[in-house]
Amino acid sequence: MTEHSKDKTGLRGTSILNPSRRQLLALGASAGILTWLGPQRGWVDLANAATPPTKPTGQVIVGLSQEPTVFHPLLVHIEVDEAVYFNLFSALWRVDPKGAFQPDLVAEIPTVENGGISTDGLNWHLKLKDNVKWHDGTPFTADDVKFNIELIQNPKFIAGRRAGHELVRDIKVLSPTELTWRMEKAYAPYPAILSWTFLVPKHVLEKETDINKPAFTTSPVGTGPFKWVERVPGDHITLAAHDGYHGEGPYVETLFVKYIPDLTVLYTQFQTGDIDYIGLQGITPDHYDEAKGLADRTVMPVPQPFIENIAVNTGLSVFKDKAVREALYYGMDKKSIIEQIYYGLPSETESFLPKQSWAYNPDLPKHQFDPEKAKKILDDAGWAPGSDGVRVKQGVRLEFINSTTAGNHVREQAQQLLQQNWADIGAKMNINNLPPAVMWGDYWMQSKFESAMVGIGFMIGPDPDATDFFSSRSIGAKGGSGQNTTQFQNVDVDGFLAEGAKTVDLDKRKIAYKKMQEVTRTELPYLPIFQYAMVSGVKSKLQGFTPNVNVQENCWNANTWYWAS
Amino acid sequence: MANFLISRLVQSLILFVLVSMIGFAVLHLAPGGPLSRFALVPGLSQADIARIGHEMGLDRPLPVQYWEWLSRLLVGDWGQSFRDSQPVLAVIGSRLPATLELMIAAILIAIVTGIAIGIMGAVRRYSIFDMLATVGAMIALSIPTFWFGLVTIYIFAVKLQWLPAGNRATIGGSGALLDYLHHLIAPALVLALVEVAVWSRYMRSSMLDVINQDYIRTARAKGLPERTVLLRHAFRNALLPMITLAGLELPNLLGGALVAETVFTWPGMGRLFLDSLGYRDYPVVMGILMFSAMLVLLGNLLADLLCAVADPRIRLT
Numbered sequence A: 001m002t003e004h005s006k007d008k009t010g011l012r013g014t015s016i017l018n019p020s021r022r023q024l025l026a027l028g029a030s031a032g033i034l035t036w037l038g039p040q041r042g043w044v045d046l047a048n049a050a051t052p053p054t055k056p057t058g059q060v061i062v063g064l065s066q067e068p069t070v071f072h073p074l075l076v077h078i079e080v081d082e083a084v085y086f087n088l089f090s091a092l093w094r095v096d097p098k099g100a101f102q103p104d105l106v107a108e109i110p111t112v113e114n115g116g117i118s119t120d121g122l123n124w125h126l127k128l129k130d131n132v133k134w135h136d137g138t139p140f141t142a143d144d145v146k147f148n149i150e151l152i153q154n155p156k157f158i159a160g161r162r163a164g165h166e167l168v169r170d171i172k173v174l175s176p177t178e179l180t181w182r183m184e185k186a187y188a189p190y191p192a193i194l195s196w197t198f199l200v201p202k203h204v205l206e207k208e209t210d211i212n213k214p215a216f217t218t219s220p221v222g223t224g225p226f227k228w229v230e231r232v233p234g235d236h237i238t239l240a241a242h243d244g245y246h247g248e249g250p251y252v253e254t255l256f257v258k259y260i261p262d263l264t265v266l267y268t269q270f271q272t273g274d275i276d277y278i279g280l281q282g283i284t285p286d287h288y289d290e291a292k293g294l295a296d297r298t299v300m301p302v303p304q305p306f307i308e309n310i311a312v313n314t315g316l317s318v319f320k321d322k323a324v325r326e327a328l329y330y331g332m333d334k335k336s337i338i339e340q341i342y343y344g345l346p347s348e349t350e351s352f353l354p355k356q357s358w359a360y361n362p363d364l365p366k367h368q369f370d371p372e373k374a375k376k377i378l379d380d381a382g383w384a385p386g387s388d389g390v391r392v393k394q395g396v397r398l399e400f401i402n403s404t405t406a407g408n409h410v411r412e413q414a415q416q417l418l419q420q421n422w423a424d425i426g427a428k429m430n431i432n433n434l435p436p437a438v439m440w441g442d443y444w445m446q447s448k449f450e451s452a453m454v455g456i457g458f459m460i461g462p463d464p465d466a467t468d469f470f471s472s473r474s475i476g477a478k479g480g481s482g483q484n485t486t487q488f489q490n491v492d493v494d495g496f497l498a499e500g501a502k503t504v505d506l507d508k509r510k511i512a513y514k515k516m517q518e519v520t521r522t523e524l525p526y527l528p529i530f531q532y533a534m535v536s537g538v539k540s541k542l543q544g545f546t547p548n549v550n551v552q553e554n555c556w557n558a559n560t561w562y563w564a565s
Numbered sequence B: 001m002a003n004f005l006i007s008r009l010v011q012s013l014i015l016f017v018l019v020s021m022i023g024f025a026v027l028h029l030a031p032g033g034p035l036s037r038f039a040l041v042p043g044l045s046q047a048d049i050a051r052i053g054h055e056m057g058l059d060r061p062l063p064v065q066y067w068e069w070l071s072r073l074l075v076g077d078w079g080q081s082f083r084d085s086q087p088v089l090a091v092i093g094s095r096l097p098a099t100l101e102l103m104i105a106a107i108l109i110a111i112v113t114g115i116a117i118g119i120m121g122a123v124r125r126y127s128i129f130d131m132l133a134t135v136g137a138m139i140a141l142s143i144p145t146f147w148f149g150l151v152t153i154y155i156f157a158v159k160l161q162w163l164p165a166g167n168r169a170t171i172g173g174s175g176a177l178l179d180y181l182h183h184l185i186a187p188a189l190v191l192a193l194v195e196v197a198v199w200s201r202y203m204r205s206s207m208l209d210v211i212n213q214d215y216i217r218t219a220r221a222k223g224l225p226e227r228t229v230l231l232r233h234a235f236r237n238a239l240l241p242m243i244t245l246a247g248l249e250l251p252n253l254l255g256g257a258l259v260a261e262t263v264f265t266w267p268g269m270g271r272l273f274l275d276s277l278g279y280r281d282y283p284v285v286m287g288i289l290m291f292s293a294m295l296v297l298l299g300n301l302l303a304d305l306l307c308a309v310a311d312p313r314i315r316l317t
Helices: A021-026 A031-037 A043-048 A079-088 A142-153 A190-195 A263-271 A285-292 A322-330 A334-341 A371-380 A409-423 A491-502 A506-523 B002-029 B034-038 B046-056 B062-074 B088-123 B128-142 B145-159 B177-211 B214-221 B226-238 B240-255 B258-263 B269-278 B282-310
Strands: A059-064 A093-095 A101-103 A123-127 A168-175 A178-183 A226-232 A236-241 A254-259 A277-283 A297-312 A391-393 A399-403 A428-431 A451-456 A526-539
Touching (some): A079 A226, A079 A236, A079 A277, A142 A178, A263 A277, A285 A526, A297 A322, A334 A409, A334 A526, A399 A409, B002 B282, B062 B282, B145 B177, B145 B258, B177 B226, B214 B226, B240 B282
Parallel strands (some): A059 A277, A399 A428
Antiparallel strands (some): A093 A101, A277 A526, A297 A451
């Protein structure tokens, strides 16, 4: 258990049992983070280059290529909105770059060991911090937690995510800082889901008449390090330091979230110094070399949890045959895609999980670009070349459409390369790209595509549960409620997913997910290409910036940012 | 005049309803929809997405959706944005000042410069100035605004650092008038470039028509100075077609500049329209469409009225 407090100098400190991120860096305990950041990033120097100011000072402008528009974190929203949530609201706990949970609103993370969660994973007992206040000065209590879970469960509420919360029963508030609940069944990803569940104030929202369109969204109140000031639609959002914040910082007085829709213009404003940090999609790969040479800027590739794949619709005759999927994978020149089209920034992968995940399986067979082997697999499976060179088997031509978001020039180049790769082995790929609103509508969700080039984050926060994408019960086109758009069905995978979701024993979960990755690597419902790396850019004098592969946006810890004098 | 006004208003109302029907149908029948942005949101199931669609009313038959939308519109309820749940009128209202600021600046530059170039070109027809102005206008009309905007930013913001790289004002700045004007220069000039070309060509053509008229010859024969002939007699008459042009410019004025607002991160109507279209935010797109339709109808009506006022030969019946 740890309490954050102010020392006599006004600097915020933490107990030795739970040192701050900066203390960890100073102690050299962040070797894990630095390993995946790469040896040349220099974050130790950056993090120790100065000390935080005694009171919030200066401003930081975060540039994003999408506009945050939903300011009620429990309502349905998209990735970019979380850039604001991390700074305006708090969750019960947050997840650090190594995937470990750190207390935020709770005094300690509930575990089986400390009795916070029963051994069967059904009974939870939470202890909250007692010094937390909402931005309007009202104390945060266990009643707020109860209100939030019940709001998500309300069938009339358009909740962003119900998974996990639906299983909570019998919430009992024992005191302002203690509550318990029972889970209908054990659900291991729930702690990860709670790390993404930002809490809203009961005392404000219970007065609202329309729970889906509350006035709260225009002047949100949270417990986060920054409080709401204003939103200039289409331009920027202004947040100001929350003096009574219960955690570390904030060290900057004002945080602006600036919306710049065009990526070239976004980069230009980073060049000219108008913005201090480029978030979300970051600097485009074609600007990477130039950006590295900018004075007083730190530019680095940062791993992201998204995996670029070719998703194949296994519901179609042509892709039902595993030999086709396997041959296409052998016939794919992944290295050229990464090196020539993505400037060598992303890293090759065989898994649907990012390499930083605790469940990542590093022992999967390594991909080889081997067109001859691909041809042999197809020959052996009975796919014979037709008169035009395109293979045919029992009247089915090895010809399919590949789609992605129209206007994504980098992906279009990769498609053209693949088109050539696969033509060489007798597979004809036709490109039909669509506007985003079309591509990711029913065309994707109802499995109307044939194959798609798509970047997907399969995890739930830091949790590897990918039931939504791989379970045979998650096929939307067959009445399922998930995003298994490749229509992949495998009894073993269903079993591993069920095992991984129900046990709270981490070792057992690791085994289940590692085996599952072996199956998906063999069966190839998705042909994995690479794990994304976003080129992040910050002004060199901005201290405390720490990329985190486990969250949606890297301004997750802006409360610890400050300017080196 | 009263009959004319009533007749035009009735025509406008019919047109307005037709535009709304066609716009609504085209928008909703186009592939994709507002739910697609949730497709890759982690943890959001198909059932969740279907529930959101139901709340948005997207699962009802299209004629029912149209009737509900129109019924609300008739009582002044323009609906709420799918993106931020704000009333459509408030969303449009929040973007209008930025667009007005940019467009008025650009149109002023365009009118003053365009008319001056047009008059000079007509008076000195086929001179080097006229040829340069003609070629310049063709180039200005041919240059993509996006490219010109980026080049302007590169030269004046990145290299010379004379002007800001975009935005309406300095974020976190003092909000002083000079700061706003400083930010206005580049986008207004880029946007005015095309408008200068348009206005100069129209003005040149109109002026050429006028200066060959008999009454101009008569004025010259009376011994009036050339300056008086041009400015008092020719210019005033040549301005008549410009009134029509100005009427047609009114929707542009409030509709915003799609490309320039994106390049210069200008939070106006143009960018609102593009963003809303991208997200298939039907209520906002329909709101902008209706707003623009009203302005087109109003602009045309105003142009007709002004022409009648300016030219006694025109009778409105």
